[in-house]
Amino acid sequence: MRQSQLFTKTRKEGPKDEVSKNAELLIRAGFIQKEMAGVYDYLPLGLKVLKKIENIIRQEMSIVGGQEILMTTLQDPEIWQKSGRWDDKIVDNWFKTKLNSGAELGVANTHEEPITNMLLHFIKSYKDLPVYVYQFQTKFRNELRAKSGLMRGREFLMKDLYSFNKTEEDFRKFYESVAEAYMRIFEKVGLGDITFRTLAAGGSFSVGLTDEFQTISNAGEDVIYIDRAKKVAINKEVYNDENISKLGLNKSALEEVKSIEVGNIFPLGTKYSEVLSLTIKDDDGKSKPVVMGSYGIGLGRLMGTVVEVLSDESGIIWPKEIAPFAVHLVRLGVNEKTVSFAEELYSDLRKRGIDVLYDDRDLRPGEKFADSDLIGIPVRFVISDKTVAENKIEVKYRTSKDSELMSADEALKIL
C-alpha cells in the first residue's frame, strides 16, 4: 500500500490522558484511536495486526479440534440467574441494557452460560462428546479504572474456547493440548521466550487451581515466581511450599518478576453444566453432567503486550509474524531515476505477493525515518539517489542500528 493513500498519519504526541506506553505508541503510530478510557478503534494498520493475531490463534484452535462459531452480545438474564452470575454484587463489571419493552438484557461479559445453554440442543448422549467450540467475540467489562491501554479494555476482542467432555480424564487431556497450543501461539507472536505457563488461583468461576500464561513485563499487574530454565512459574497468589513442590521446583531457583496475563485456561468442572442441565446419558444409562473447561486469549491485550515489551525509544518493533507489513519501502528524494527505481521495486514486490508499505510521500528523510521507526515494520528498504547510483537498496532491520547495501535480488531473499 502507498503511504500517501493511508488516511492515518503519525503524531508527535499521544492523547494527554493516556498513561500506558502501549496505547501511546499505537495511537502516535496510527494503529488505534481512543474513543474513551478502555475503548479503542482499530485503524487500518492496527486491524492488520489484529487479523494476523486472529489467524495465528485460529490455526491453533483448529489443530486442537475447535469448531468456530459466533455467539451474540445481547444476552438473556434468565440463564445467568440460574448460575447466580446475573447479580451485580456477584459479577461487578456487567454492562446491562434494556429492550424497548423494558426487559433487561446483558451485554456480553463472557459466554459460559449462553454456550452451555445453546449446546442443550446438540448434546444429548455421550456419543455427542467431545465438543470443542471457540469464537472471536467482543467482550464488554465495566471496569472502574481502565488506564492500561489495550491491556485492560472495557470493550475488547477475545478468543474464547469452551470444551465439553464426558470425563475428567478426557478433559485433562484436552486441557494439556490447549496449553501446548497456547505456548505455540505466544511463540509465533514473538513472546515465546518471556512467556511462562503459570500456576494460579482460578477465581470464583473456576474449579481448583488453574494455569495462566504470563509474559514478563514491568507494565504487568501480576507478580509471579519463575524458573527460567524449566520455563514454569507460580503466581504470587498461590506461591507456597505445597505448590512449589507440586511443580517440582526449587524455591532458591525462583525469581520474582512482574508480568502480564496474556492467556488463561480454566477447569470448570460441572459447575455450569449442572445448573443449566447439560447432562448426558452414560453407557450405563445414568444421567450425568458434562465436564467443562474455558480458555481465553484477549487479542488486543496480546497486541498491547507485544508493544510494551518489544518497543524502543523510537517506536514499535513488530515481530515478523504479526507485523502490519513485511517490508517498509522508503523513497528519499524526487529525482526521476530514483522515483522510477522505487516505483518498479514497489510493483515487483506486490507482484510477488509481498505485503509492502511504500512511503512515496515527498517529505524530508528525517521525518520519513522517524515515521518508519515509530510504525515498526521489521525490515526497511531505502531507495535514494545514492543507492540508485550504485543500483542498490539500503536494507535495515528495525532491531539493528546498521544498514547494508544490497542488490534487489539479495534484498528480496531476506524477506
Added chain:
Amino acid sequence: MRQSQLFTKTRKEGPKDEVSKNAELLIRAGFIQKEMAGVYDYLPLGLKVLKKIENIIRQEMSIVGGQEILMTTLQDPEIWQKSGRWDDKIVDNWFKTKLNSGAELGVANTHEEPITNMLLHFIKSYKDLPVYVYQFQTKFRNELRAKSGLMRGREFLMKDLYSFNKTEEDFRKFYESVAEAYMRIFEKVGLGDITFRTLAAGGSFSVGLTDEFQTISNAGEDVIYIDRAKKVAINKEVYNDENISKLGLNKSALEEVKSIEVGNIFPLGTKYSEVLSLTIKDDDGKSKPVVMGSYGIGLGRLMGTVVEVLSDESGIIWPKEIAPFAVHLVRLGVNEKTVSFAEELYSDLRKRGIDVLYDDRDLRPGEKFADSDLIGIPVRFVISDKTVAENKIEVKYRTSKDSELMSADEALKIL
C-alpha cells in the same frame, strides 16, 4: 470436514415462535441458533457462509479504494448530542448502557458520528481527501418487533462504508462506483437477476433522494415498481410522475412487486461534517465542511434473503460462491469397499483444496438425503455399494432432480 464431527445436527422442526422461513430453515439445518427474537448465534455452517459473504464484500470495498477499520460498540453520547441523534424521541431504537460511574453510553446503532469525529485527527486539508473507510461491525437496534429472522435483527453484522470528499462532484463519482460494486456483490451472492437499484426516499438522516438495492421477494417489507428490461426500480414511497420521468422510465412498463432491501447508499451532504466541525482548508484558503456519504449492507440480512428466495420444500439451496462447502460427499452403506472408496475420495478432495463436507455417519439413506437437501450444498457426490461396483460416483446438483453416474475424474471436473 467429517459430518460425524460437526457438533450441530439437523432438526425436523424449528422453534415454535419462529415465523420467518429464513430463520426456520437455517435453524433446522444447524446454521444459526436463536438467543432471543432478532438475536442469533452463528454456528459453524452459518459462520462459514457469513465469512464468504464478508470476503466478497471486502474484495469489492478494496476495489473502490476503501480502507478497513473497526470502530467500537460503546459510544460517547457527546458526539450524538451534537448531531441531535442521542434523543430517544429522534432515534427510537437505541440500546443504551451505563458506566459504573453512572455515565450513559450508546451501544452502536450506526457510526456516522463516531467516524466523523475520529477523522478530525486525520483530515485537515483538501490534500487529505478523499478518504473512504469501511468496517464489518455489529449494530444494535432496539426494534419493537423482530419477527423476520435474519432479515431484521436487534443485533447484526453490517458492512458500513463512509466516504469523505472535497466536492459534491467527487462524491457523486464515488457514489456511482459504489453502486456498481454493490451490483457485483449481489451478483456474486446469487441475487443478481432479481436485485434492482431502486430510487428511494433517504429518510431523516440522508440528504434528498437515495438509492436502495431491492431483491424481489414476497417475504419483503417494501413495495417497489420495477422495469425488468432496464433493471431499474422506484420505491413506492417516491413513486410519482416526476421521478418516473427522471429515471427515463415508462409507467406502463412498470410492475409492482414486494421486495427486501439488501443494501443502501446515502448522500449525507455536509450534515454531519458541519455539526462535528470536520472542515478542510480549500485551495482558496477558505474553510468548508467535507462532503459525506454512507453505504450499508447487512450480512445476515443478505444471507437470510438468499435463503428466502432460493430455497425449496426440501431445504436451502446455496449459490456456489457462498455455500458452506463446495461439495457434499455422502457415503451410503458400511461395506468395507464402499467405505474405503469414500475415504479415499474424501482425502483426495481435501488434498486438492476442495472444501468438502463428508457424511461419514452410519444412518439410513433417507435420513442422509433429507439432511443433505436441507443443508443445501450445491453439488452432491453419493458413494454406495452400487456406484462402487461400477467404479463411479453418483453426482447430483441441489437444483436438479436427476443424478448422473460419473468417474472420479469427471466428477472432479465439475467442481
